[in-house]
Amino acid sequence: MNELASGYILRHPAMDDISKVVALIDIVSEAMGDEGVSITEDELEKFWNSTDSDLNTDFWVIESPQGEIVGYEEFENRFEHCALAGDGYVHPAHYNKRIGTTLVRQLVERAKLEVPLAPPNYRVFVRNGFGAREINALDMYTELGFEISRYHWRMSIDLTELPDEQALPDGLRIEPFDIAKHDQKLWAAHHEAFKDHWGHVTRSYDFWIEHVRGFAEFDPNLWLVVWDGDEIAGYALNRRKGQLGWVGTLGVRRQWRKRGLGYALLINSFRALYSAGLKQISLTVDSNNPSGATRLYERAGMSIANEYVVVDKTLRDGDEPTDG
Numbered sequence: 001m002n003e004l005a006s007g008y009i010l011r012h013p014a015m016d017d018i019s020k021v022v023a024l025i026d027i028v029s030e031a032m033g034d035e036g037v038s039i040t041e042d043e044l045e046k047f048w049n050s051t052d053s054d055l056n057t058d059f060w061v062i063e064s065p066q067g068e069i070v071g072y073e074e075f076e077n078r079f080e081h082c083a084l085a086g087d088g089y090v091h092p093a094h095y096n097k098r099i100g101t102t103l104v105r106q107l108v109e110r111a112k113l114e115v116p117l118a119p120p121n122y123r124v125f126v127r128n129g130f131g132a133r134e135i136n137a138l139d140m141y142t143e144l145g146f147e148i149s150r151y152h153w154r155m156s157i158d159l160t161e162l163p164d165e166q167a168l169p170d171g172l173r174i175e176p177f178d179i180a181k182h183d184q185k186l187w188a189a190h191h192e193a194f195k196d197h198w199g200h201v202t203r204s205y206d207f208w209i210e211h212v213r214g215f216a217e218f219d220p221n222l223w224l225v226v227w228d229g230d231e232i233a234g235y236a237l238n239r240r241k242g243q244l245g246w247v248g249t250l251g252v253r254r255q256w257r258k259r260g261l262g263y264a265l266l267i268n269s270f271r272a273l274y275s276a277g278l279k280q281i282s283l284t285v286d287s288n289n290p291s292g293a294t295r296l297y298e299r300a301g302m303s304i305a306n307e308y309v310v311v312d313k314t315l316r317d318g319d320e321p322t323d324g
Helices: 015-031 041-048 099-112 137-143 179-193 205-212 261-275 293-299
Strands: 009-011 059-063 069-079 083-090 124-131 147-158 173-175 223-228 231-241 244-252 280-286 303-316
Touching: 009 099, 015 041, 015 059, 015 069, 015 083, 059 099, 069 099, 083 099, 099 124, 099 137, 099 303, 124 137, 137 303, 147 293, 179 205, 179 231, 179 244, 223 261, 231 261, 244 261, 261 280, 261 293, 280 293
Parallel strands: 083 124, 244 280
Antiparallel strands: 009 059, 059 069, 069 083, 124 303, 147 280, 147 303, 173 223, 223 231, 231 244
Protein backbone atom coordinates (compact mmCIF):
# COMPACT_ATOMS: atom_id res chain seq x y z
CA MET A 1 0.00 0.00 0.00
CA ASN A 2 1.48 3.35 -1.08
CA GLU A 3 0.48 5.93 1.50
CA LEU A 4 2.69 8.72 0.16
CA ALA A 5 1.23 11.91 -1.20
CA SER A 6 1.06 12.12 -4.98
CA GLY A 7 4.43 12.59 -6.69
CA TYR A 8 6.58 11.36 -3.78
CA ILE A 9 8.76 8.35 -4.49
CA LEU A 10 10.14 5.71 -2.09
CA ARG A 11 13.39 3.98 -3.10
CA HIS A 12 16.68 2.67 -1.80
CA PRO A 13 19.53 5.19 -1.94
CA ALA A 14 22.57 5.15 -4.19
CA MET A 15 26.05 6.20 -3.12
CA ASP A 16 25.73 9.51 -4.96
CA ASP A 17 22.80 10.39 -2.66
CA ILE A 18 25.10 10.80 0.36
CA SER A 19 25.44 14.58 0.18
CA LYS A 20 21.67 14.98 -0.24
CA VAL A 21 20.91 12.74 2.73
CA VAL A 22 23.43 14.56 4.93
CA ALA A 23 21.88 17.88 3.87
CA LEU A 24 18.47 16.54 4.92
CA ILE A 25 19.81 15.37 8.29
CA ASP A 26 21.41 18.80 8.82
CA ILE A 27 18.10 20.55 8.11
CA VAL A 28 16.16 18.30 10.46
CA SER A 29 18.80 18.53 13.20
CA GLU A 30 18.84 22.33 13.04
CA ALA A 31 15.04 22.48 13.15
CA MET A 32 15.04 20.22 16.23
CA GLY A 33 17.66 22.29 18.09
CA ASP A 34 20.68 20.14 17.28
CA GLU A 35 22.56 22.35 14.86
CA GLY A 36 26.06 21.05 14.25
CA VAL A 37 25.38 17.66 15.84
CA SER A 38 24.49 15.62 12.76
CA ILE A 39 26.51 13.07 10.80
CA THR A 40 29.21 13.92 8.28
CA GLU A 41 29.39 12.64 4.70
CA ASP A 42 32.43 10.53 5.57
CA GLU A 43 30.62 8.93 8.50
CA LEU A 44 27.52 8.14 6.46
CA GLU A 45 29.60 6.71 3.63
CA LYS A 46 31.39 4.46 6.11
CA PHE A 47 28.05 3.26 7.52
CA TRP A 48 26.59 2.58 4.08
CA ASN A 49 29.73 0.65 3.14
CA SER A 50 30.01 -1.27 6.41
CA THR A 51 30.18 -5.05 6.28
CA ASP A 52 26.97 -5.51 8.29
CA SER A 53 24.74 -3.26 6.15
CA ASP A 54 23.27 -3.55 2.66
CA LEU A 55 22.36 -0.40 0.77
CA ASN A 56 19.72 -2.31 -1.20
CA THR A 57 17.81 -3.64 1.81
CA ASP A 58 18.64 -1.57 4.92
CA PHE A 59 18.24 2.05 3.81
CA TRP A 60 15.44 4.07 2.23
CA VAL A 61 14.94 7.58 0.90
CA ILE A 62 11.88 9.46 -0.28
CA GLU A 63 12.05 11.99 -3.09
CA SER A 64 9.70 14.94 -3.48
CA PRO A 65 8.00 15.68 -6.81
CA GLN A 66 10.91 18.11 -7.43
CA GLY A 67 13.51 15.35 -6.95
CA GLU A 68 14.69 16.55 -3.50
CA ILE A 69 15.40 13.91 -0.85
CA VAL A 70 12.95 14.74 1.93
CA GLY A 71 12.90 11.49 3.91
CA TYR A 72 15.49 8.97 5.08
CA GLU A 73 15.46 5.83 7.24
CA GLU A 74 18.10 3.25 8.12
CA PHE A 75 18.00 -0.22 9.68
CA GLU A 76 20.62 -1.82 11.93
CA ASN A 77 20.88 -5.28 13.48
CA ARG A 78 22.45 -4.26 16.79
CA PHE A 79 22.59 -7.68 18.44
CA GLU A 80 21.82 -11.29 17.49
CA HIS A 81 18.92 -10.40 15.14
CA CYS A 82 16.78 -9.43 18.15
CA ALA A 83 17.87 -5.92 19.21
CA LEU A 84 17.11 -3.98 16.04
CA ALA A 85 17.18 -0.24 15.45
CA GLY A 86 16.25 2.48 13.01
CA ASP A 87 17.04 6.16 12.60
CA GLY A 88 14.94 8.39 10.39
CA TYR A 89 14.46 11.99 9.25
CA VAL A 90 11.66 13.92 7.54
CA HIS A 91 12.11 17.39 6.07
CA PRO A 92 9.98 19.83 8.13
CA ALA A 93 8.64 21.47 4.96
CA HIS A 94 7.18 18.12 3.88
CA TYR A 95 5.22 17.09 6.94
CA ASN A 96 1.74 15.58 6.50
CA LYS A 97 2.76 13.69 3.36
CA ARG A 98 2.91 10.30 5.17
CA ILE A 99 6.68 10.26 4.70
CA GLY A 100 7.49 9.24 8.26
CA THR A 101 4.76 6.60 8.33
CA THR A 102 5.95 5.10 5.05
CA LEU A 103 9.57 4.95 6.20
CA VAL A 104 8.81 3.41 9.58
CA ARG A 105 6.59 0.79 7.93
CA GLN A 106 9.56 -0.14 5.74
CA LEU A 107 11.75 -0.36 8.84
CA VAL A 108 9.30 -2.67 10.63
CA GLU A 109 8.90 -4.96 7.63
CA ARG A 110 12.68 -5.19 7.31
CA ALA A 111 13.01 -5.92 11.02
CA LYS A 112 10.48 -8.76 10.82
CA LEU A 113 12.85 -10.65 8.54
CA GLU A 114 15.24 -11.00 11.49
CA VAL A 115 12.74 -12.73 13.79
CA PRO A 116 13.37 -16.32 12.54
CA LEU A 117 17.12 -15.74 12.92
CA ALA A 118 16.99 -14.56 16.55
CA PRO A 119 17.68 -16.87 19.53
CA PRO A 120 14.30 -18.42 20.46
CA ASN A 121 14.26 -17.18 24.06
CA TYR A 122 14.88 -13.49 23.33
CA ARG A 123 12.39 -10.70 22.83
CA VAL A 124 12.75 -9.31 19.31
CA PHE A 125 12.13 -5.59 19.01
CA VAL A 126 12.88 -2.66 16.76
CA ARG A 127 13.84 0.64 18.39
CA ASN A 128 13.66 4.14 17.00
CA GLY A 129 13.62 7.64 18.39
CA PHE A 130 12.74 11.26 17.76
CA GLY A 131 13.35 14.69 19.17
CA ALA A 132 10.90 15.84 21.82
CA ARG A 133 10.20 18.92 19.67
CA GLU A 134 8.68 16.73 16.96
CA ILE A 135 5.22 17.10 18.44
CA ASN A 136 3.38 14.80 16.00
CA ALA A 137 5.94 11.98 15.98
CA LEU A 138 4.55 10.19 19.02
CA ASP A 139 1.10 9.90 17.42
CA MET A 140 2.68 8.36 14.33
CA TYR A 141 4.71 5.81 16.30
CA THR A 142 1.72 4.95 18.49
CA GLU A 143 -0.35 4.34 15.36
CA LEU A 144 2.33 1.92 14.17
CA GLY A 145 2.42 -0.03 17.44
CA PHE A 146 5.46 1.54 19.17
CA GLU A 147 5.61 2.42 22.87
CA ILE A 148 7.84 4.85 24.76
CA SER A 149 10.70 3.01 26.43
CA ARG A 150 13.11 5.76 27.51
CA TYR A 151 14.14 9.40 27.34
CA HIS A 152 17.64 10.58 26.49
CA TRP A 153 19.17 14.02 26.88
CA ARG A 154 21.86 15.91 25.05
CA MET A 155 23.75 17.91 27.65
CA SER A 156 26.08 20.74 26.75
CA ILE A 157 28.53 23.30 28.12
CA ASP A 158 30.15 26.37 26.57
CA LEU A 159 33.66 26.87 27.89
CA THR A 160 35.17 30.35 28.12
CA GLU A 161 38.55 29.25 29.47
CA LEU A 162 40.66 26.15 29.93
CA PRO A 163 39.39 24.27 33.00
CA ASP A 164 41.84 23.47 35.75
CA GLU A 165 43.28 19.98 35.59
CA GLN A 166 41.38 17.54 37.78
CA ALA A 167 43.53 15.20 39.85
CA LEU A 168 42.88 11.49 39.56
CA PRO A 169 42.20 9.31 42.59
CA ASP A 170 45.38 8.02 44.25
CA GLY A 171 47.21 5.30 42.38
CA LEU A 172 45.61 6.00 38.98
CA ARG A 173 47.29 7.45 35.93
CA ILE A 174 46.50 8.49 32.36
CA GLU A 175 48.55 7.04 29.54
CA PRO A 176 48.39 8.21 25.90
CA PHE A 177 46.14 5.87 23.94
CA ASP A 178 48.15 3.36 21.92
CA ILE A 179 46.01 1.46 19.40
CA ALA A 180 48.33 -1.51 19.10
CA LYS A 181 48.84 -1.87 22.85
CA HIS A 182 45.51 -0.77 24.36
CA ASP A 183 42.73 -1.20 21.81
CA GLN A 184 41.38 -4.68 22.52
CA LYS A 185 41.73 -4.21 26.28
CA LEU A 186 39.78 -0.96 26.06
CA TRP A 187 37.03 -2.68 24.03
CA ALA A 188 36.66 -5.27 26.79
CA ALA A 189 36.72 -2.64 29.55
CA HIS A 190 34.03 -0.62 27.76
CA HIS A 191 31.60 -3.53 27.63
CA GLU A 192 32.23 -4.39 31.26
CA ALA A 193 31.65 -0.77 32.34
CA PHE A 194 28.33 -0.58 30.48
CA LYS A 195 27.12 -4.10 31.18
CA ASP A 196 24.48 -2.90 33.65
CA HIS A 197 23.27 0.04 31.53
CA TRP A 198 19.88 -0.03 29.85
CA GLY A 199 19.93 -1.34 26.31
CA HIS A 200 23.62 -2.26 26.26
CA VAL A 201 24.73 -5.30 24.31
CA THR A 202 28.28 -6.36 23.52
CA ARG A 203 29.30 -5.52 19.97
CA SER A 204 32.13 -7.49 18.42
CA TYR A 205 35.70 -6.29 18.36
CA ASP A 206 35.40 -6.02 14.58
CA PHE A 207 32.47 -3.64 15.11
CA TRP A 208 34.60 -1.62 17.54
CA ILE A 209 37.35 -1.29 14.94
CA GLU A 210 34.94 -0.26 12.20
CA HIS A 211 32.41 1.91 14.04
CA VAL A 212 33.94 3.20 17.29
CA ARG A 213 37.51 4.07 16.53
CA GLY A 214 36.89 3.93 12.79
CA PHE A 215 34.81 7.09 12.45
CA ALA A 216 36.15 9.80 10.18
CA GLU A 217 37.25 12.24 12.88
CA PHE A 218 38.82 9.71 15.25
CA ASP A 219 41.72 11.36 17.08
CA PRO A 220 43.52 9.11 19.60
CA ASN A 221 44.99 12.22 21.25
CA LEU A 222 41.50 13.06 22.54
CA TRP A 223 40.89 9.65 24.10
CA LEU A 224 41.65 9.46 27.81
CA VAL A 225 42.42 6.04 29.31
CA VAL A 226 42.98 5.74 33.06
CA TRP A 227 45.04 2.86 34.40
CA ASP A 228 45.47 1.19 37.78
CA GLY A 229 48.58 -0.91 37.34
CA ASP A 230 47.92 -2.90 34.17
CA GLU A 231 44.11 -2.64 34.47
CA ILE A 232 41.95 -0.02 32.75
CA ALA A 233 39.88 1.72 35.42
CA GLY A 234 38.02 4.20 33.23
CA TYR A 235 38.08 6.00 29.92
CA ALA A 236 36.57 8.82 27.87
CA LEU A 237 36.23 8.39 24.11
CA ASN A 238 36.27 12.03 23.06
CA ARG A 239 36.05 13.30 19.53
CA ARG A 240 35.51 16.24 17.25
CA LYS A 241 32.01 16.43 15.77
CA GLY A 242 32.11 19.31 13.32
CA GLN A 243 32.69 22.38 15.47
CA LEU A 244 31.57 20.58 18.63
CA GLY A 245 33.64 18.72 21.16
CA TRP A 246 31.93 15.41 21.86
CA VAL A 247 32.32 13.13 24.87
CA GLY A 248 31.22 10.06 22.94
CA THR A 249 31.42 7.57 25.81
CA LEU A 250 32.63 7.96 29.38
CA GLY A 251 32.89 4.78 31.42
CA VAL A 252 34.22 3.69 34.79
CA ARG A 253 34.50 0.02 35.65
CA ARG A 254 32.54 -1.03 38.73
CA GLN A 255 35.58 -1.67 40.93
CA TRP A 256 36.74 1.96 40.53
CA ARG A 257 33.40 3.74 40.94
CA LYS A 258 32.46 6.21 43.69
CA ARG A 259 36.03 7.56 43.94
CA GLY A 260 35.60 10.66 41.78
CA LEU A 261 37.10 9.10 38.66
CA GLY A 262 34.11 9.88 36.43
CA TYR A 263 34.21 13.56 37.36
CA ALA A 264 37.98 13.72 36.84
CA LEU A 265 37.62 12.10 33.42
CA LEU A 266 34.90 14.55 32.43
CA ILE A 267 36.81 17.70 33.46
CA ASN A 268 40.02 16.45 31.87
CA SER A 269 38.02 15.68 28.73
CA PHE A 270 36.88 19.31 28.71
CA ARG A 271 40.54 20.31 28.90
CA ALA A 272 41.55 18.05 26.02
CA LEU A 273 38.73 19.24 23.80
CA TYR A 274 39.23 22.91 24.68
CA SER A 275 42.94 22.58 23.90
CA ALA A 276 41.94 21.20 20.49
CA GLY A 277 39.96 24.38 19.82
CA LEU A 278 36.54 22.96 20.75
CA LYS A 279 34.80 25.21 23.25
CA GLN A 280 31.22 23.95 22.98
CA ILE A 281 31.05 20.41 24.31
CA SER A 282 28.14 17.98 24.28
CA LEU A 283 27.27 14.40 25.12
CA THR A 284 24.14 12.26 25.26
CA VAL A 285 22.95 10.41 28.33
CA ASP A 286 20.07 8.19 29.41
CA SER A 287 17.91 10.40 31.61
CA ASN A 288 17.46 7.43 33.99
CA ASN A 289 21.14 6.49 34.02
CA PRO A 290 21.62 4.24 37.08
CA SER A 291 25.17 5.42 37.79
CA GLY A 292 24.06 9.00 38.46
CA ALA A 293 25.78 10.32 35.34
CA THR A 294 23.26 13.11 34.84
CA ARG A 295 24.05 14.52 38.28
CA LEU A 296 27.77 14.29 37.55
CA TYR A 297 27.36 16.22 34.29
CA GLU A 298 25.27 18.91 36.00
CA ARG A 299 27.91 19.22 38.73
CA ALA A 300 30.49 19.86 35.98
CA GLY A 301 28.37 22.73 34.65
CA MET A 302 26.53 20.97 31.84
CA SER A 303 22.84 21.56 31.21
CA ILE A 304 20.14 19.89 29.13
CA ALA A 305 20.21 21.16 25.55
CA ASN A 306 17.70 18.74 24.04
CA GLU A 307 15.55 15.73 24.84
CA TYR A 308 14.87 12.63 22.74
CA VAL A 309 12.13 10.02 23.02
CA VAL A 310 13.07 6.36 22.51
CA VAL A 311 10.30 4.05 21.29
CA ASP A 312 10.15 0.26 20.84
CA LYS A 313 7.92 -2.09 18.89
CA THR A 314 7.98 -5.70 20.07
CA LEU A 315 7.96 -8.20 17.22
CA ARG A 316 8.17 -11.31 19.42
CA ASP A 317 7.90 -11.66 23.18
CA GLY A 318 10.68 -13.20 25.26
CA ASP A 319 13.53 -12.38 27.64
CA GLU A 320 15.41 -9.13 27.19
CA PRO A 321 18.41 -9.61 24.90
CA THR A 322 21.62 -9.84 26.87
CA ASP A 323 25.13 -11.06 26.31
CA GLY A 324 25.36 -12.50 29.79
